[in-house]
Amino acid sequence: MKTLVYIDGTNYLTELAKYCGLGFRPEKAPDGALSFATSVMNRSLLYEGNTVLRIYWFSSYKGSG
Numbered sequence: 001m002k003t004l005v006y007i008d009g010t011n012y013l014t015e016l017a018k019y020c021g022l023g024f025r026p027e028k029a030p031d032g033a034l035s036f037a038t039s040v041m042n043r044s045l046l047y048e049g050n051t052v053l054r055i056y057w058f059s060s061y062k063g064s065g
Helices: 009-020 031-047
Strands: 002-008 051-058
Touching (some): 002 009, 009 051, 031 051
16 A cells, blocks of 8 residues: 655654653654654564555754754
8 A cells, every 4th residue: 555644743752752662752852852762663664564655744843043
């Protein structure tokens, strides 16, 4: 199945942090947490046999500026 995915990144990061016992705020997530979240999502989608055409990640993120 071909798939187009829309992710609410803030809620996804919040729940992932809770589930894994990680201590970070989703709006100030470290780069490693974003990479980890992407990896988990990709593996989940591929496990279900999907062909991912595009992923849209929506999130509130505060930079260092």
